[in-house]
Amino acid sequence: FVESQKDPKSSPVVLWLNGGPGCSSLDGLLTEHGPFLIQPDGATLEYNPYSWNLIANVLYLESPAGVGFSYSDDKSYATNDTEVAQSNFEALKDFFGLFPEYKDNELFLTGESYAGVYIPTLAVLVMQDPSMNLQGLAVGNGLSCYEQNDNSLVYFAYYHGLLGNRLWSSLQTHCCSQNKCNFYDNKDPECVTNLQEVSHIVGSSGLNVYNLYAPCAGGVPSHPRYEKDTVVIQDLGNIFTRLPPKQMWPASTYLNYPLVRKALHIPKQLPRWDVCNFLVNIQYRRLYQTMCSQYLKLLAAQKYRILLYNGDVDMACNFMGDEWFVDSLNQKMEVQRRPWLVDYGDGGEQIAGFVKEFSHIAFLTIKGAGHMVPTDKPQAALTMFSRFLNKQPY
Numbered sequence: 011f012v013e014s015q016k017d018p019k020s021s022p023v024v025l026w027l028n029g030g031p032g033c034s035s036l037d038g039l040l041t042e043h044g045p046f047l048i049q050p051d052g053a054t055l056e057y058n059p060y061s062w063n064l065i066a067n068v069l070y071l072e073s074p075a076g077v078g079f080s081y082s083d084d085k086s087y088a089t090n091d092t093e094v095a096q097s098n099f100e101a102l103k104d105f106f107g108l109f110p111e112y113k114d115n116e117l118f119l120t121g122e123s124y125a126g127v128y129i130p131t132l133a134v135l136v137m138q139d140p141s142m143n144l145q146g147l148a149v150g151n152g153l154s155c156y157e158q159n160d161n162s163l164v165y166f167a168y169y170h171g172l173l174g175n176r177l178w179s180s181l182q183t184h185c186c187s188q189n190k191c192n193f194y195d196n197k198d199p200e201c202v203t204n205l206q207e208v209s210h211i212v213g214s215s216g217l218n219v220y221n222l223y224a225p226c227a228g229g230v231p232s233h234p235r236y237e238k239d240t241v242v243i244q245d246l247g248n249i250f251t252r253l254p255p256k257q258m259w260p261a262s263t264y265l266n267y268p269l270v271r272k273a274l275h276i277p278k279q280l281p282r283w284d285v286c287n288f289l290v291n292i293q294y295r296r297l298y299q300t301m302c303s304q305y306l307k308l309l310a311a312q313k314y315r316i317l318l319y320n321g322d323v324d325m326a327c328n329f330m331g332d333e334w335f336v337d338s339l340n341q342k343m344e345v346q347r348r349p350w351l352v353d354y355g356d357g358g359e360q361i362a363g364f365v366k367e368f369s370h371i372a373f374l375t376i377k378g379a380g381h382m383v384p385t386d387k388p389q390a391a392l393t394m395f396s397r398f399l400n401k402q403p404y
Contacts, residue, residue, distance in 0.1 A: 011067070011069050011070070012039070012044065012045055012061075012063040012068050012070075013067050014063055014064075014065065014066055014067045015064050016065055018067055019111070021066050021115065022067070022117065022118055022399055023066070023067045023068075023069060023112050024062065024066040024067065024068045024069065024119075024120055024399075025071060025102065025117070025119050025120065025121075026043075026062075026071070027071060027073060027098070027120075027122075027125040027129065028121065028125065029122055029123025029124030029125050029126070029128070029153070030077070030123070030124050030286055030290070030291055030294075031074070031094075031290060032074075032076075032287045033077065033124075033286040033287075034072050034077050034078030034283070034284075034285055035070040035071055035078075035121075036070055036072065036078055036261065036265065039070045040261045040264070042382055042383075043060070043068075043392070044062075044068075044070075045058055045061040045063050046058060046061075050260055051260065051263075052259070052260035052263025052264050053264065053267075059388075060392040062384070062395055064392070065395070065396055065399060066118075066395075069105060071098065073094060073098055074087070074089045074093070074094045074097060074290060075087060075097070076287050076289065076290040077286075077287050077290055078284075078287075079265075079276050079280060087287075087289055087290050087293055088295075089294060089295070091127055091131055091297040091298055092131070092297060094128060095131035095135055096135065098128065098132045099135040099139075102132075103139075103142075113141065113143075116145040117136070117142050117144050118144075118147065118148065118399060119133050119146075120147065120148045120149070120150075121149060122149070122151055122381070122382070122383075123150075123151055123152065124152075125150075126149050126152020126153040126154045126327065126332075127153060127298060127301060129147050129152070130149075130301045130304035130308065131298075133308055134304050134308065137311060137314070144314065145314065145315060146398070147308070147314065147317075148319065148395075148398055149317070149318050150319050150320070150383050151319075151320050151321055151324050151332075151380075151381045152318060152327060152332060154300070154301045154332055154335040155299065155300035155301065155331065156194070156299050156300070157299065158300075158331040158334045158335050158338070159327060159328070159332075160193055160194040161193045162328055162331035163208075163212065163325060164181065164191070164193040164205070166329075166330055167208060167211065168181075170222060172211055172212065172217070172222075173208060177204060177207060180200070180204050181193070181205075183200075184196075184198050184200035184201040185204065212325050219324075219325045219326050220325070220326055220380045220381035220382065221321070221324060221379075221380025221386060222323045222324075222325055222380070223378070223380075224380060224386075259285055262282070262283060262284060265283040271283075300335075301335075302335075302338070305339055305371070309339065309341060309369075309370050312370060314370060315370065315398065315401055316372070317372050317374060317394075317398050318336055318372070318373050318374070319373075319374040319383065319394060320332050320333075320374075320375050320383075321375075321376045321379030321380045321383045321386060324379075324381040327381065332373065336371060336373040339368075341368035341370065341371055343366070343367075344369055345365075345366060345367040345403070347364055347365070347366035348364065348365060348366070349361040349362075350362055350364065350374065350394075350404045352389060352393045361377060362376060362387070362390040362393065362394075363376045363379075364377075367403075367404070374394060374404055376391065377390075
């Protein structure tokens, strides 16, 4: 929990969850939008001028049990979407029980990647508890709907120059009919073969799946692909990306220092901290194919501010799939799609991405950012976050 640098009493409380399933939210704290960011040596912290706790009290929760330093005594880490929502709800209630001075503050639920499932499922529980002052939710590069995520990815890959015309026309022939393509669960054997080729190009040819325009750390590997230190497990086809050797992770190095563990009151018997837990991931049962009904429930209340935002060069949870998802909720359009701006001081105002607003829900892109928006575009991310919390136009 990091208190607001502004005024903890009047600042909102923001819950942040990273995805996976099985990845630690401390990754968000140390590499995305916490007050101090871990440096490549795994020992140095640098002050983050774009930290989200400049304007909010931020609670980073390691969830589910088994992730990071969180544990359960019976070592039973098999879980599912419903149990996790319930546990996160209990954890929030516990937090406000321990720190009652925050219980009247505005509450926002936020997260990234598989938190596209965690956050709306949790919000549906929180909205039924009048003791919590829920104001809204924001999800970054979230997995909102498998079908839309998979279908859009193929278009994204082709129009970003990754597939070429031979493969594209074959996909059109075997996966599409009457201008409608099914790249999600198509049974046509030729289509399946084509999609395997797409999956190889996107996921294992040496491209950085989390940011198309960023290098693959350490160069293109000759066999299993390793990511850089801010990896989030791929939701793409539920592939659990192989994790790199432990020394490659500055956050792991830092959080496993005995002095750091001691300062964080981590019990001695707990194992070393890893950014993602493989066991939690493979035992996790995904119960939902889409978050449609959760969002419709939240929207029906007509009192929450909802934001789905996407870095537009991420391929794990691409912007188009989430834009299609928001469109499919059929809410009343309030503001047509338009550019949104960030003032970079000397550089003047620049287009930071595009936004369209419906009643109570908005979809926004961050130009040139990948899966971890605050890591790639920290100033744009903070500007967006501030406008979201303050209920200002983007």
